[in-house]
Amino acid sequence: MTDLWTFETAETMDLTGFDVEAADGSIGKIDEATYETGAACVVVDTGFWIFGKKRMIPAGAITEIDLDQRTARVNLTKDQIKSAPDYDEALRDDVTYRDQVSDYYRTY
Numbered sequence: 323m324t325d326l327w328t329f330e331t332a333e334t335m336d337l338t339g340f341d342v343e344a345a346d347g348s349i350g351k352i353d354e355a356t357y358e359t360g361a362a363c364v365v366v367d368t369g370f371w372i373f374g375k376k377r378m379i380p381a382g383a384i385t386e387i388d389l390d391q392r393t394a395r396v397n398l399t400k401d402q403i404k405s406a407p408d409y410d411e412a413l414r415d416d417v418t419y420r421d422q423v424s425d426y427y428r429t430y
Contacts, residue, residue, distance in 0.1 A: 325360075325382050326381075326382045326383075326424055326427060326428065327361050327362055327363065327380050327381060327382060327420075327424075328359070328360060328362055328381055329357070329362050329382075329384065335389075336355065337352045337355040337387070337394060338352055338354060339352060339392065340352045340387070340392045340393060340394045341391075341392060341394070342364070342366050342379075342395075342396060343393055343395045344396055344398055344399055345397060345398060346399050349366060349400050349403050350368040350369050351366065351367050352364045352365070352366055352367075353365045353367040353376060362380070362381035363378050363379060363380050363381055364378075364379050364384070364394065365378050365379075365411075365414075366378075366379055366403070368404075375408060375409070377403050377406045377407075377408075378406075378407075378409045379396060379403065379406070380423070380424070380427055383396045383398055383427065384396055397430075398430060405426075406423070406426055407419075407422055407426055
């Protein structure tokens, strides 16, 4: 990931509802997407796969957006996403929380 919190694609459409494909299969759907410069991310609802948990994934992890299939592919495995910090909507813009999420994803 070159810039963790920046979309590498030129796409700026609403990604809400797109399926998310990890490197090893489907992981859930995008519940929310943000596009702030240097702070862009998607919030993925993992559904039953991780007991209804949500994960914030930095935009830089998205490698491809397929408009026809309404799919976003990420360069992470299901286990990497499963092991990520729990998403906390109240802390989404908190610097300390973002640093924790950044530190986790920078290892991949």
